[in-house]
Amino acid sequence: MSNKSEIETAKPSFLASIYRKAGGLRQFLISFLVLFVVWEAGVRIFGVATYLLPPPSLIWSEFASTWEYVLANTWITTSEIIVGYLVAVAVSVPLAVFVAYFPTMERMFYPIVVFLQIVPKIAIAPLFIIWFGFGFTPKILLVFLLSFFPIVVSSISGFKSIDDESMELAKSTGASAWMIFRKIRLPNALPSIFTGLKVAAALSSTAAVVAEFVASDKGLGYLLLRYNGDLETPMVFATIIVLSIVGLIVYYAVELLERIAIPWHVSQRKDSDPQPTA
Known part of the structure; x- marks a missing residue:
């Protein structure tokens, strides 16, 4: 007591x-x-000169006059980021489970995963445009590719990091494979999984903008190209700031989910531990 x-x-x-x-x-x-x-x-x-480096006051005044147009394009880029990111999560984590349980899967698919990560994404983007046109799909695929690798690698590492003694102890108690996964493997892997999720969240906004650079007539990437071509440097800075805010929101949403999912982990407890008193 x-x-x-x-x-x-x-x-x-x-x-x-x-x-x-x-x-x-x-x-x-x-x-x-x-x-x-x-x-x-x-x-x-x-x-x-303002076309080289505008002051923040000018950036704000220019943004205030066109904020509705910028935010409309912000929603387009944000939807590309969210959908592509969620698809990457839905594919990466189950694949990591299969790789952890079946070593043959690792030998078959891991080299392909590494190859896809090595290939420059800006080189793949034009192919997606040829295959899927100028719509929503190629942007989602590029976000998926850039987000996929850090999630799957971190998840595989997490699922495989359980020590043999814990596994043998669980089996000796008669625990089923599902119980071992739910009570031991998954909780043990969650910190590594969230590490990959946060890295992917930081990369997802970059992927969406790169896709819009290649071929798009809307979105923040399109606005960056347009404003840069017209030497509207204040709006270039405003667009970059808005894009950064979107990326921060996605990142901290994942971090919030991490705090809710694994409050017991040392990475979450260290900031909330009470200070020692004399």
């Missing part, structure tokens, strides 16, 4: 956790505020 009460006492309160996260957010916002102030002052003091 005393052990239980000690554990409950050691757990940080929900309000304390929210306060810490709010403090981190404040530091994040202050850092960017300082960056924008220095940027604005430097451009004005040194008289840098």
